[in-house]
Structures are given as structure tokens and as C-alpha cells.
Amino acid sequence: MSITISRIVQGLEPSATLAMSAKAKELKSQGKTIYDLSVGELDFVTPQHICEAGTAAMKSGYTKYTIVSGIPELKKAIAEKYKIDYGLEYDPSHVVVSNGAKHSLHNVFLTTLNPDDEVIVPAPYWVSYAELIKLSGAVPVIIPTEESQNFKMTAAQFEQAITPKTKMLLLCNPSNPTGTMYNTNELTEIANIVLKNNLFVVSDEIYDKLVYGNNRFVSFPTLNPELPERTIVVNGVSKTYAMTGWRIGWTFSPEHIAKKMGELQSQETSSPSSISQYAALTALTGPQDCVTEMLAAFTKRRNYVAKRIAEIDGLTCSELSGAIYVFFNIKNYLGKILGGVRIDNSEQFCLELLTQKQVATVMGSAFGCEGYVRASFAVELDILKEAFDRIAEFVAEFVNV
Numbered sequence: 001m002s003i004t005i006s007r008i009v010q011g012l013e014p015s016a017t018l019a020m021s022a023k024a025k026e027l028k029s030q031g032k033t034i035y036d037l038s039v040g041e042l043d044f045v046t047p048q049h050i051c052e053a054g055t056a057a058m059k060s061g062y063t064k065y066t067i068v069s070g071i072p073e074l075k076k077a078i079a080e081k082y083k084i085d086y087g088l089e090y091d092p093s094h095v096v097v098s099n100g101a102k103h104s105l106h107n108v109f110l111t112t113l114n115p116d117d118e119v120i121v122p123a124p125y126w127v128s129y130a131e132l133i134k135l136s137g138a139v140p141v142i143i144p145t146e147e148s149q150n151f152k153m154t155a156a157q158f159e160q161a162i163t164p165k166t167k168m169l170l171l172c173n174p175s176n177p178t179g180t181m182y183n184t185n186e187l188t189e190i191a192n193i194v195l196k197n198n199l200f201v202v203s204d205e206i207y208d209k210l211v212y213g214n215n216r217f218v219s220f221p222t223l224n225p226e227l228p229e230r231t232i233v234v235n236g237v238s239k240t241y242a243m244t245g246w247r248i249g250w251t252f253s254p255e256h257i258a259k260k261m262g263e264l265q266s267q268e269t270s271s272p273s274s275i276s277q278y279a280a281l282t283a284l285t286g287p288q289d290c291v292t293e294m295l296a297a298f299t300k301r302r303n304y305v306a307k308r309i310a311e312i313d314g315l316t317c318s319e320l321s322g323a324i325y326v327f328f329n330i331k332n333y334l335g336k337i338l339g340g341v342r343i344d345n346s347e348q349f350c351l352e353l354l355t356q357k358q359v360a361t362v363m364g365s366a367f368g369c370e371g372y373v374r375a376s377f378a379v380e381l382d383i384l385k386e387a388f389d390r391i392a393e394f395v396a397e398f399v400n401v
């Protein structure tokens, strides 16, 4: 008999974004040109001065395990950056550096949740949240939001979802997959409910530097002096500095949580990569022009994508305030016929779009929201142009039943 799989991993859904990009890669290996809008990863290479810091770290012999929760210089730099950028004062002892923000989230849930605890997750949500919460034995409670509300959970929806088992709210601001951002008033209303009900918040702020137009990012615990004790902030270098492969993320949390997450990490991974930590230190403390340049490129792409969606008959999207995605509505095409086949859901839509037009996207169902498709605009403008020309051709081929 072969080795059996644990119940907890049996129940795990594989990452749909990575699955779509694997399908796209398979088609590429068959010689097809693929317009890949499926992955949430900046197309830029890591800026040169950051790469050089990694090389220098290796040459200087920083190739060993580090302090489990991260090198002191990096923890200090992380705390200082949040203080300068958002006015949030944390001692470095509140910082835990991990192998990417995804790992940070996993540590947070394992450290704070007990089986049956409920975590409120507004949908559409980033694919990994529900699965990571379930891995800790807790229960994600999904709150659907509407495109007409710009995919924001209202205070009333939040309050109604609270039960005696609710422990935590998970906020992703700016949002993957919708690009939505909560403003100060909306966050304050949410914060008041959190405080009134003695809840905790995990605030995923990984897209804090990818914010467009007049939108202004507000870090959740800055809204009320009581919030730092009730909030765990998650962030990292992946999106801001195009450093997904370096795997550095971190948390700010109350000190007793930081201590326990460090202990957990000591058993899991010993420490984050020493080389990547030195590179991340340079990213945070070195020149920030690279961030401004990447934001300028993303602003052009975001404007272009919003224009194309508005021009294509039957597609809509909400305001693109931050992050690197458009989450567009395809409901006008569901139930219609394409090449003799009825397309009933976003998964079928995305698979046909990929096989017929070579454009890779991700189905909304993977984000807990059927009837939508997520496209990343982390690709160059000419690729976006070709991809959206193809999407326009694709939807024009649908016929009514």
C-alpha cells in the first residue's frame, strides 16, 4: 500500500494562479506564444544595487543561519521604514522576518488560531488566505462583496458576520485580486467594530507602494492607538522591489506573538535566507527611485487596462486604486455559446481564452467570486495591447443561446 496523504493536506486546494501559469508554461513549451496575465509578479528584474548587495553578502561570508527572526539591522530598517512612511512606531522586537509574506501569513495563523476559530475574509480574496487558515484548523468565513460597492466589505456586513467564535478579520488593502482600496473613513468604521467586539486583524499591506491616482495608502494600526495591540501587519519586499524570488516577508505584531512566531519559525526553517536578508536591507535603506520608476510604469499600464475594459462590449471592472490586477466582470458572456459549447463559468471562460487566444488569466472562482476574471497588468504595454485585442476578439465570438 502506498503512503497515505494526511486529511489536512487532502483538503488543500492547489494555488489556482500557479496552476494557470503552469498550463500557460506547458503551452509555451509546445512552441506557442502565450500572453500571460495570470501571475502576480512584477515583470521587472530586481534593481541592480539590490542584487549587488546579495552578491556582497555572499562574498563577505554571510552565508550561514542568522538569528531566527531576522538580522537585527533588517528588523530595525523595517521598523524605521514604517515609522517614516506611515508614522507607525514599532520596536524591532515586534518584527519577525520570514521566507516571503506567504510564509509570514502561515506563521501568523498557526501561532494565533485554534481549531474552530473563525476568521472573517471579505471576498474576492487572495487565493492562499482560505487555504492557509484551514491549515491551522480554523474556519474562514467568507463575506461576499459587490462590484457596485467597489468590492469593499461594508461595516454592516462585517458586524453581521461576527459570531462568538470570530477571532480575526483578514484585510488585504490594496486588494489582490480587485485593486480596491479602503479609505480612512471606511477603515475607521471597520476598526471601531474590531475594538467593540474585541477582535484581531491581520492587515496584508504587501501592495502599499502600488497605489494610483489620488488614492492614499493608510496602514491599518495607525487609525487608533489601541490597534497595534490587536493587529498583525504583513508586508515584504516581493512586490515593492520586484523581489519575489528572494523570499523575504515580515510581520509587525504584539511582542508576545512575535516571540512565539520566532519560536515556531525556529522549528520550521531556522531562519530566512541570510543572503536575501542583506539584499532586503539594501532595498529598504538604499535609493528608492526604482520604486518610483516601477510605479510610473504600472500607472500607465493600469490606465491602459481600465480604458480597454471600458471599451470592450459587455465587460466592466471596478476602480483600479492599487495593486497590479484588474478583476473584470464576464457575467454578460456566461450562458452563451462559443464554438458550439456553452460557457457557464469563469474557469471554462479562462481555459477557452487560453487555448483559443493564448491569453492566460485566472478564473474568479479561485478568489471566491464567480462571474469574474483576474488579469495581472505586470507585463509590458505591447503585451497588454495584444492580450486585450485578443480578449476583445474572443468575446466577440460568443453568440446568444
Ligand SMILES: Cc1ncc(COP(=O)(O)O)c(C=O)c1O
Pocket: 040, 099, 100, 101, 102, 103, 126, 172, 176, 204, 206, 236, 237, 238, 244, 247, 248, 249
Ligand atoms: C495579497 C498577497 N499577500 C501576500 C503575497 C505573498 O507574497 P510573497 O511573495 O512575499 O510570499 C501575495 C503574493 O502574490 C499577495 O498577492
